[in-house]
Amino acid sequence: MTNRARAANPALPLVGRTRHLEALAGYAEAARAGRPRLVLLDGPAGVGKTALLRAALADDGPFADMTVLHGTCRAVEATTGYSGARALFGRLGLTGRKGRTSALLDGGARRALPALAAGPDDLDDAAGGTFAVLQGLYWLTANLMADGPLVLVLDDAHWCDERSLRWLDFLLRRADGLPLLVVVAHRTEAGHAAPAALADLVAHHLPAPLRLGPLETPEVAELTGLVFPAQRPQPSFVDRLASVTGGNPLEVVRLLRDLRSAGLGPDDAGARQIAKVGGRVVAASVQTVLEHQPAWVREVACTLAVLGDEDSDYLAALAGVSAVHVDEAVEILRQAGLVRAGRRELVHDLVGTAVLGALGTTGVASLRLRAARLLSDIGRSPEEIAAQLLLVPGAQDAWTLPVLRAAAAQAEHRGAPEAAARYLDRVREAEPDDPEVLTRLGRALAESDPERSVGLLREAHAVTTDVRARTSTAVQFALTCLSVQQSPEGTRVLTEALDALDAELGPDPEPADGELRTLAESALLIVGADEKSTLPEVLRRTARLTPPPGDTPAQRQQLAMLSVLSAVGGASAEEVARQARRALRAPGVPLGVWSLLPASLALQVAEENDAADDALETVLRGSRDSAAVWTYVLALSTRALFRLENGAVADSMADAQTSLEILGTERWGDNPVMAHTAYASALVERGEVERAEEALDAIKRPHLDRFVWEYHWYLMARGRVQLARGDVHGALEVFRTCGDSLEEAGITNPVLTPWWLESACLLGGLGRTAEALEVAELGTRRAERWGTRRALGYAALARGGATSGAAAVDPLREAVALLGASPARGHQARATLLLGRALLADGRVREAREHLRESVGLARRCGCVALAREAREALIAAGGRMGEITSSALDMLTGTERTVAGLVAAGGSNREVAESLFVTMRTVELHLTSVYRKLGVARRADLAEALRGGGSPASSRTAGR
Template identity: 30%
Template sequence: MAGDRIAGRGDELDALGSFLTDIRSGSGRALVLRGEPGAGKSTLLRYAAAHAAPARVLTATGAEPESGMAFAALHQLLRPVVGLADALPDAQRDAVRAALGLAEPAAAQDRFLVSAGVLSLLTEAAATDGLLCVVDDFQWVDQASADALLFAARRFDGDGVGLLIGTRDVAAARQALRALPARDLGGVDAEGAREVLAARAGITPEPTVVELVTTATGGNPLALHEAAGLLTAEQLTGRAPLPDPLPVGHGVAGIYGEQIARLPEDTRTALLAAALAGRGDPRLIRAAATRLGADPDALYAAEAAGIVDLLSAEVRFRHPLIRAAVHAGATPAARRAAHRHLAALLEEADDRDRAARHRAEAATGPDEDVAAALAAAGERARARGGYADAAHTLARAAELTPDPGSKARRLKDTAAAAWLGGHPGRAQTALAAARDLAREPVLLAELAQIGGRFELSSGNAAEALRAFLAAAERAAAHTTETDGSHEQGDAATRRVVLALLADAAEAAAAIGDTEAAVRIGRQAVDLTGPTGSPLVPADAFLRDVLMGMGALYEGETRRGVPLLRRALAGLPDDGHDGRDGGDGHDGGDGENAAARLLWAAAAASLLGESDAAARYGARAGRVARVSGMVGTLPVVLENAATAERMNSGFALSAALSEEGLALARETGLDNSVAAHLANLAVCAAVRGREDDCRAYAHEALAIAIPHRLGLRAGVASYALGLLDLGLGRFDRAHERLTALTSAGPGAGHPVVVWGSTADRVEAAVAAGDLAAARAATDFLGRWSADAASPRSRALLARCEALAADDGDAIALLRQALDLLGEDDDQDATTYDRARTALLLGERLRRDRRTGDARSHLRQAAEAFHRMGAGPWERRARGELRAAGETTGAARPAALETLTAQELRIARLVAEGVSNRDVAARLFLSPRTVEYHLYKVYPKLGITSRAELARLLR
């Protein structure tokens, strides 16, 4: 950058110049400037802001007193552009407004939804000439703001948004910012130090003096600046000896402490009010100084001493070290008094959250009124999506709570908020403390449920199952002991028992433990409404599913099938998912609606209806995206990705799993990581990407086996078997797929055994083991005996054809194709139809009916090509050549040219979804969607949405 100069920082200025040039040209960039206090971070940030034109500049500075207030820094940063929120998708707009305190949240917000809204708002602000966001003192930025900004920074892509961060080099900030490029600011060299000293003192220092002072300060620019003000002209020019020791021996903070100590008492009191107030509000600070008995005009003396800048809208400390020195120099009693008066003033202004924090700082011991106010502030932060900051506030409320039972409940809430905020260690600590205090049965059950959820998300699923079942049994025993005496409490306990049983069923499903599923179903039978009253519809649905699943695993199909059918019949149609009051159950909120759809998918799987299971899973994904589910989106994306794979959408399935994998890793959901890796392995197997398949599968198994995740381990192992089958390694495929049938709980899963049956039959026949093929076909017949869908019957017919004599095979394969033709969603059956057509074509060719064979083989080859199923396409084209048809080299499948993000966007646009709604579903900004579409159209050789829809159909 030409023009004014910062001593000793030429390389940094060049880097900032390139950074700003990229933003003006439309690129998205992020950069962290990291260094010790006084290294010059703030100076460089101000320099960048001053030279950003014509790009717009937004600024925020972390303040230690507000480091626990959710979205405090974001409020500073976005205040000038909040009016642009109307251009955002509705869900993002509402989430951002609620986060910034401009509206009440309609429900508990997912932090990803808030973050997506921040990303959209920043891209809107960058629309004309680009945008530079400057965030200083990041080490004190509240967690909610930090999460949102870093989420956005990882997704800047052609938006012309730059995020420039200044932070001290502390462990927490280094960890949080590890994914962003950074520059470490060390001390300046002797030449830079000479420039700093000369600029401050107005004279040229003697080289030996420069060397000594540089060594004493470590080249820290702020320390050099302060030292120059403490040395005389004679000392700087070498005409008088330097003091021994140099006056920077206690550091810059020590120098500031001495300066403050020399100020008048009234000035120190007013400065204390300013240091504790947080936002620098002049009216609040002056009023607090007055109540503390000080003259508020005494701040002018601090300004004259270079301690603060008195701006029209803000009292700003010249450096954070000065604020720290003011705080350190005050007595504890003085600090408590200042907090007490600040709290009273903020209560008068109806700023409840900040008032509660000051009241807490003024407290000298447990106080229920103070704790209750602080807990309410924590709940408001949680409702806005600021989970980590809510956890911090709730933990402090628990500390101040005198009653052990109330303290345990607040610790429970702390644990839940910390978990959702991505702090599992803090969550476990709070949970352990709550367990030590809890005595009430319902609370004990709730604590056990939270602990089990933690374990199921990231730990050993078998341990989670044990915890859920034990808690359910204890709670159920309490219900029996108190039956009829306290109807309302009894109903609450029964709901807790049902929730624990549902969580236990989820854990059993993850493990593949059918005996546990039977046990859970039996326990669910005993759950009725209080004094015989019916359960609410949502509870009745869940109870039917649990009882039906248990009955089927127990072999009681006559009891289990009607229960599952009744549950599925009570679900709303596709048009009401996630709309309040529109689901016919208990309020219709998106989280509950999505959870019911996931249970419906599990029920359909047990009925042998993979197509229905896929539909329910896909619907759950749609509901989760538009409703802002709390902390569970990666888990829902597992099911949505699986649904797309089961519906022939391998490229989109992989794209969804890549998104889910990134989110799961960001939130520390290790078991969801395993799920997405396993699904990616299957998608890679179908597409013949051997190295990718093996890498995904082995990484998934490395998590799934020790965590007892039989479902994920089974899917990963299935992927390796499917890879061998597609590549023609039939003996190896037969061995791998057969091994799935003997893998016990924690290593395999009954649903995977069922889902892989058709591949197992094909591998067995190709390997020459007809007896194994017939046994597998018989198994599939028993499993799908109650299935009503054409696809399920078609799959059975295909397996029967492979295991049958040649005379019957062709008729059965034609029957399978006819059944697949009856499916309402022909796109969803593309893969099954192609596999069946390939087998039929092969049989016809062996019967020398080459003309008939060619049409089926051609259809199969074309379908495999569209899906990117390379190994299967090569097999079909090889059969075509053997049938006498010359086939040219296949062109690359169009969808293979798209990135995962482009594919997700293209698929939704092809379905008729607007750019605005695509942004809402994918946690992007509308402008990012437009940017990607501009790249998608040329890649696919199209120019319109209509062409895109035709292509993807």
């Protein structure tokens, strides 16, 4: 399929640009070979960028046999979200009823529709989240490349909106190996509509520069010869023409045409006329054309400058003339070289500026306001109307403000928060203290400018007087505080709002008020549980709360948070699990992330692993469907930590590495912690200590020690890395730091971050038995209160690790039995190793060898390679025999390769796997090729069997005792 944009009779002859065309041909050839490139075509206004692009787009141009999408950005659309993307994809006709059945919208490409829709009627019911729309446009582009190489040509990108430029960045970061060429043309001296986004695009992708400079004197002479083919231009004329125009092709051609119209030629008389014009070539030329035309032609010219290529009836309505006059005026202006051939559009925006310049500031503002009302009357979208209003300073009245609000809603729906913020900022100028406007503006900026978002929401809360509305703004403010690490302030504001709401509602509120109160209470638990400084008060509040029945979304969210906070405080695991299950009991009702994630954590530590996995899978499935990538990564990282504690190292590695690969394609700042922590912990278990340390060193979040969850998981991983490096005292210090921090925060759950277990075993190994037993006793008391087999197994393991010889045998036997009945397979292998050593120290060599050999097998099945090797060494030292611990074929797979292989073996196509993991098909293909090589298979059909068979230890064997 080819969608080539062409324009007959270009306004400017192409002179002096041969080398630029050759350069474009070279980049096109590279794109055909799968070497994508961004080309930045720039130069001053009128230098011939558009003419060069038209030549490139011609049938015999360098883009022949390639699919080409060509769009031009317009000043009037610079504030509209995804206007640049619509300029590129608009000719495909995908938003109409027929277009929506196009194969180009297969798979995730359908998520692009909110960006492409012209008006609210074309939008789906579901709003377009920012990442979802970016993903949709990416897959739409990938679908276009299914039949061959693709060229995207975006002209006048200085008027391009931020969302479209961010999408081009998103696309190019995923373009490795794709047959793609992106050509972006912009004016060097113009003020850009989205300078930061364009600067990021350039900085991140190092585009091939293609700069157009002024024409040399011989090239000016060549242009003169094209306009005056029957006359030989005099050198003095050419020199004067080059001097006055600076070699700018647009100005050269306009002057030459004006001279021809005036009956002058390229001689001394023409040179004298050029001298009179001076440096205002285009403005003077336009003024000369219009001053000799009747008023109705000038009115139509102004209308074209404001509305562009529109239906004659609409242009006539704005100009105040008949449609017949519009058509006649357009033809007159076209003959004068002011309007493009075949379109009702001025040849250049410099011409438009000159046309409107005659009206003055007040006249232009009045014309744009009339244009906005006309667009409203004919049913155009709120964003199209608002684009005109934003060009009129101070346009705020009873009619414009609702339009701007509706435009903001449309922008929010299509996933263009920056555009929504622009519309709302204009509303705010008129209504600075409207809390609804401040709140919406704060929400729109939550992702792109969270600091300003928090400030606006703080302001909205301050000016809100109604107690119920204040509670709602407090919830929004507090949850936004999470993203800017200001949870203490969010907690304070929510607490004050809840106190005021309680005073207003009394002990028996109406159902709607009760739901609002429950929502605010649950938000307070969420925000207050983020940092150590606020967690103790939240835990005290939790202890005073009566768990709700769980009949509404807010109640379920509150139950989920109560369950995890009760777990943090080390209450009964049985009661915690009951609350978490009730939070997830919602037949036919979708559960939010803040219900699912806390409940899954509570169920995990309460040893209800199937229910915890189901909750996480619901989050993963929902975030895949909605392209909520941050939620997906959070859930995947959480599952990686769960799987690690359950002794499924390979699966944990797969989740963690997949999370990191997704994070690697985004720019999330310094916030991600959990994926790095899980990855490092899994690497330690595999004996890859240096890589584990690198993963932890990659964590850059400031003030990490303030946070409840990430900090303590990080410390556990750091301590295990220290220990694996042989730094026992350093590891002990890290684990003690973890314990002290947990005590400070009021976290007493024994299995959430079992620093005490590690400390007891380390102290026992150092011979500091009294200290070791004291720590083990602390953990045992808490484990008995918590009551799960894992907790009791940890306690027995700590007591056994705290001592040595015969005294350690009984608690270690108890640990092996308890952990064997729990999901903690890795710790079972560890307890079995310590039991073997204790039996050996007690002289029971034969029994010791049995346990040591069993520890090797358990550790291998868990993927704990380092522990398996340690157990093997102990077995050999005890006189047993066992071959080297070598990796199976599956062990050679990276975590992401394992994830991809599993999805493909389950029947997923490369496209489906790529969409589900938020990666490109090329990434999937590369991983899959590596999987086939490592597992020794050649077909997808053989992959499932290889995955089943490759996990068994192939090289570990027993050769007697």
